[in-house]
Amino acid sequence: MSILEELHALRAEGLGAISAASELTALDAVRVAYLGKKGSLTGVLRGLAGLSADERPAVGKASNEVRDALEAAIEKRRAALSATALASRLIAEAVDVTLPGRRRAPGHQHLIERVTREIVEIFAGIGYRVAEGPECELDYYNFTALNTPQDHPARNASDTFYVEDLSGDVAAVAGESDVMLRTQTSPVQVRVMEKTTPPIYILSPGKVYRRDVADPSHLPQFTQIEGLVVDEGITFGDLKGTLEHFAHEMFGPSRKVRLRPHFFPFTEPSAEVDVSCHVCDGAGCRMCKQSGWLEVLGCGMVDPNVFGYVGIDPELYSGFAFGMGAERIAALKYGVPDLRHFVESDMRFLRQF
Ligand code: DAH
Numbered sequence: 001m002s003i004l005e006e007l008h009a010l011r012a013e014g015l016g017a018i019s020a021a022s023e024l025t026a027l028d029a030v031r032v033a034y035l036g037k038k039g040s041l042t043g044v045l046r047g048l049a050g051l052s053a054d055e056r057p058a059v060g061k062a063s064n065e066v067r068d069a070l071e072a073a074i075e076k077r078r079a080a081l082s083a084t085a086l087a088s089r090l091i092a093e094a095v096d097v098t099l100p101g102r103r104r105a106p107g108h109q110h111l112i113e114r115v116t117r118e119i120v121e122i123f124a125g126i127g128y129r130v131a132e133g134p135e136c137e138l139d140y141y142n143f144t145a146l147n148t149p150q151d152h153p154a155r156n157a158s159d160t161f162y163v164e165d166l167s168g169d170v171a172a173v174a175g176e177s178d179v180m181l182r183t184q185t186s187p188v189q190v191r192v193m194e195k196t197t198p199p200i201y202i203l204s205p206g207k208v209y210r211r212d213v214a215d216p217s218h219l220p221q222f223t224q225i226e227g228l229v230v231d232e233g234i235t236f237g238d239l240k241g242t243l244e245h246f247a248h249e250m251f252g253p254s255r256k257v258r259l260r261p262h263f264f265p266f267t268e269p270s271a272e273v274d275v276s277c278h279v280c281d282g283a284g285c286r287m288c289k290q291s292g293w294l295e296v297l298g299c300g301m302v303d304p305n306v307f308g309y310v311g312i313d314p315e316l317y318s319g320f321a322f323g324m325g326a327e328r329i330a331a332l333k334y335g336v337p338d339l340r341h342f343v344e345s346d347m348r349f350l351r352q353f
Contacts, residue, residue, distance in 0.1 A: 003051070003059050006044055010034070011066045014041075018073045024081050031074050041067055111353040112223055112342055115330040116205050119225050122249040123203045126242070128227065131202040133188035135209075136163060139178045141187035145309035146266040154183060161209050181209035185226035186266060189302075189321060192228065193310035198317045199231040205326070216338040223326035228302070230312065230319035236269070236301060239320035243273055243299065251278045251333065258293060267300020267321055279335070287335060294332050297324035 001009070014034045021027035034040050045063055048056060109117075120130060133141075143155055153159060161181040188204035205225045212218040229238070240259065247255040255278060259271040275296050277288035284290040299322035304314040327339045334353065336342070341349050 007062050007066050014070045015073050018077050027077055034070055111330050112326050116326045128201045128203045131188055131192045131204045133191050135207055137182035137187050141190050142182050145190040146186055147303050147305040148265045159211050183210050184208055185224040189228045201229050203227050214340050219339050225324050227322045230317050234318045247275045251275055264300055266303050266306050268303045270300035273297045297322050
């Protein structure tokens, strides 16, 4: 084969390889194979040295043409492959804006939060304001100033979560510390009365803690809502009327209220309050254990001893207080048989409300 024929064949072969290259890397390999330092065309040109002076110009020209042709074909192919690569990347990375979005499941208030707010609203409607206090409380507020005797069982380490005094003065031994997780929201009464001249109309919702094992009617942590009224001439009749209003708003306008004598250290007299069962209207059912009544809260007239601790003159003022558990009210209102459902975070239960 003459060198011109060789060049001709090389050109045809090279152009074929170029159009066969389906990716940019393959195309680059073709370029090296033909035009690179050790490439085929370079190899042919080396043979130029052995040619006569007559032949050289024609072969030189032909080889330049082959090189130009291959280079032009490579550039063209490169442009085409780059365009395809870009197009397929755009397809692969495309976002289909017509697809429906992924919905975020909206949350909603936990039933206990809702019932707590509902209770607050009822009392806000008759002029009470919300007062809050610390969940980590001093013995003085949780017990002593609430007229609780030193030997009262609620003070036992088996009933109350004592915590270490952060000043480090008192050992973290249960029962020897003055600091505890409050067992009731009643200490907020004391904190408010200490700082406020009557009239006082407050409601204090919040978490309370007791060393109880969770069972259908007990939780070691629950929500209590305390109410306190101190004003001139407040009577037991005011207390009863207030609780009737609450029962009607919470459980329905035809509810009846019954008070049973009871004992609390901080009130005298004290009572437990029942509301006629809203499920059977007092006839007796599973909800009210056939009694027709549901026990909803504790209450009483503020004990003059408590006024003594906070410097309010019991000759001038009188007051009443009451306390209820939001979990219990919610369970009664919605027929929940076990308080533990409220804290187990089972969405099948919670979504119902
Ligand atoms: N603190 C009481 C308890 O946890 C509830 C209570 C009863 C609060 C009577 C009161 C009250 O303010 O007057 O059992």
